[in-house]
Amino acid sequence: MHLSGRRPTDQTEELEQLRGVDVAARSTVRSAAAICGLPQSTLQRRIGTGELRKVTSVVKPLLTEENRNTRLHFCVSHIDRDTLLYADMLNTVHVDENIFHVTETTRRFLLLPGEVAPTRCVKSRRYITRVMVLAAVARPRVDTVTQNYFDEKLGVWAFMEKAPAKRSSRRRPAGTLETKEVSVTKATYHDMLISRVLPSIEARWPNASGAVVIQQDNAPARIKPDDPQFTEAAACCGRHVELRFQPANSPDLNALDLGLFCAIQARQRKTIARTLDELIEAITESYWELPARTINAAFISLQDSMDQCIKQRGDNAYKPRHMKKAKLEREGRLPLSIRCSDEAAVYLAEPAIL
Structure with a gap:
């Protein structure tokens, strides 16, 4: 075999100069090229061959020792000690x-040659219409009674209200009902759980028997698991419903934050919305269009996040697998449930855990 062309130059020594420089000083190809004395085009080729790699660092919640211990025990509680499988x-x-x-x-955007990039203008970033929504999901399954497949999308609801306009404008006279965003407080969140989530569970949950656990985060607006009004409303559903807090500073232990909100947002962006009502409608349609396999995959990712959390002894310094x-x-x-890794099983065997 005859080889043609110039042989590649060994530039390992120049690239090794990057190791002695803090990563913050080499966040771009231009800055890295200036450090090691190589052209930018050379570094681009090295990225293509795998000698250099681009990584994205995401800011994660700062965890205290108490947070790590709580996360660790929360994840361990989801493992069956006999089968070493995570809870379904x-x-x-x-x-x-x-x-x-x-x-x-x-x-x-992806444009063809000759197409003009769209121009989007707003008076200020503060004027971009937005809305806070509450979503509720559970894991898809087949109803053991009716044998029907249930996708477990319980609903998505916006924190909004209809209020009459106080002043006239070019768009509408005074007194016209307008949709306005509502701040998320303990009272509004409490009302959302009782008037929206609980009725949806009663209407859509496949099994008439069995307890239902609602997992919420530790935000200040949350209500306590023993809240009397919630307990009374849950009793009217005809089933045992209880509230549970997920560990503090742990969005990686909630299925909605493991790709479901991103999937809803990706679908919502395909719809052009200009008003708050149109935005809420687009979000609702995007939510109900989510495939059941996407929701099921998020729960599998949640099980893997628990496994990674145990391997890191409660820390969140891991990359999703x-x-x-x-x-x-x-x-x-x-699988319905993944098996805990060997590293996690070693932690389970420690005397302090037993």
């Missing part, structure tokens, strides 16, 4: 809030 969480409802905007300050869930589902090999 079929009786758990995850609720969480998220802010949706009519448009983002930065958006990416790519589990090829879509491929496993196509092949019919996606």
